[in-house]
Amino acid sequence: xxxxxxxxxxxxxxxxxxxxxxxxxxxxxxxxxxxxxxxxxxxxxxxxxxxxxxxxxxxxxxxxxxxxxxxxxxxxxxxxxxxxxxxxxxxxxxxxxxxxxxxxxxxxxxxxxx
Amino acid sequence: xxxxxxxxxxxxxxxxxxxxxxxxxxxxxxxxxxxxxxxxxxxxxxxxxxxxxxxxxxxxxxxxxxxxxxxxxxxxxxxxxxxxxxxxxxxxxxxxxxxxxxxxxxxxxxxxxxxx
Numbered sequence: 414x415x416x417x418x419x420x421x422x423x424x425x426x427x428x429x430x431x432x433x434x435x436x437x438x439x440x441x442x443x444x445x446x447x448x449x450x451x452x453x454x455x456x457x458x459x460x461x462x463x464x465x466x467x468x469x470x471x472x473x474x475x476x477x478x479x480x481x482x483x484x485x486x487x488x489x490x491x492x493x494x495x496x497x498x499x500x501x502x503x504x505x506x507x508x509x510x511x512x513x514x515x516x517x518x519x520x521x522x523x524x525x526x527x
Numbered sequence: 528x529x530x531x532x533x534x535x536x537x538x539x540x541x542x543x544x545x546x547x548x549x550x551x552x553x554x555x556x557x558x559x560x561x562x563x564x565x566x567x568x569x570x571x572x573x574x575x576x577x578x579x580x581x582x583x584x585x586x587x588x589x590x591x592x593x594x595x596x597x598x599x600x601x602x603x604x605x606x607x608x609x610x611x612x613x614x615x616x617x618x619x620x621x622x623x624x625x626x627x628x629x630x631x632x633x634x635x636x637x638x639x640x641x642x643x
Contacts (some may be wrong), residue, residue, distance in 0.1 A: 437627065456571070456633040467628060504570065506631075515561070516631055520570040521537060 415439040418506050419519035426495055426526055432521045435491045435504030443524070445488045445506040447480065449473070449501040456504065484527065495526045529622050533634035540608050540641050548603040548637050550592075550618030561619040561631065562592055571617065577601065584587035588612070613641045633636040 417439040426432050429496050447459040459466040462480055470478075481492045488507075492499055505519040530553045535600060552558060562574040575586025582594040592603045601618060618634040 440583075448633075455635040456619075458630045458632065461630050513574055515573050517573075518563075518571040 415517070417505055417507055417513060417517050417519035419503075419522050420519065423481045423523045425526070426524070428526055429494050429498060432492050432495055432524060433493075434503050434524070436488045436490070436503075436519055437486055438488055438505065438507030439509075439517055440486070441509065442507035442517070444468075445480075445482070446506040446508075447490045448504045450502045450504065450521075451498075459490070459503075462501075482485065483516075492524075497526050499522055500526045529620050529632050530559065531618050531620050531632055531634035533616075533618055533637050534635045536569075536635070536637045537640070539640045539642065543607045544641075546603070546605040546608045546612075546619075546639070548616055548632060548639070549597050550603065551600045552601065552618075552620045553599065554578055554620065554622050555588050555624045558620045559623060560592075560594060561621075562586065562590070562601075562603050563617045563619060565617065565636075566616070572581040574603070574616075584631070609642055610641045612639060614639060 420435045445462040448456050450456045456473050460470040460474045460480055463503045477493045482488050502521045502523050504521045506516045531550045533592050534549045543581050544548045560577040563571040564574050565571050575584050575592055577594045581614050585591045592601055594601050615636045617636045619631045621629045621631050
């Protein structure tokens with residue numbers, strides 16, 4: 414069964430440093446998403462991406478965050494200057510098309526900001 | 528904007544007990560509904576989903592859920608839980624009329640602990 418692949422599985426970074434989280438969505442999927450889950454809390458939507466542009470973003474997705482799909486396969490989330498409160502599990506998801514299809518989630522990247 | 532409420536934050540059951548986890552959503556339009564499971568240290572896995580048709584949907588591992596439109600509910604059930612069902616369960620909704628890229632909105636999750 415096709416999978417969404419995320420790397421790295423765990424990243425530790427110092428406060429103020431830039432991080433890039435990588436995702437390889439399922440190849441024939443058209444819609445891409447980033448979510449985050451702070452430890453013990455619910456899964457929160459960050460951003461959706463379609464046709465090479467952001468479709469929607471949440472309040473969390475401020476100027477410190479950016480996404481891109483540089484080569485048609487990878488989908489990256491960049492945090493320019495990490496803060497302690499950015500520590501969370503970040504999940505990438507992709508979806509084939511239309512509004513009736515299920516979302517496939519990756520296994521996540523645990524980001525720890527120290 | 529849509530929202531999801533899961534009223535049970537932590538449920539403890541003995542093996543073979545029946546399970547029902549509540550989920551209510553708030554949205555005025557048409558929605559798709561999902562239940563995801565997250566085993567300790569793992570990613571989200573889809574248990575089942577409802578798009579249309581029969582409001583009683585069956586998923587993997589013996590789980591089922593019933594969509595009751597009048598109550599805005601989508602409760603998850605399993606007749607007899609196993610120790611391996613210990614996990615976090617998330618209800619989620621996406622609104623069909625918010626554009627083609629519509630996001631999933633999650634509830635706060637219910638931690639299920641099954642004891643032997």
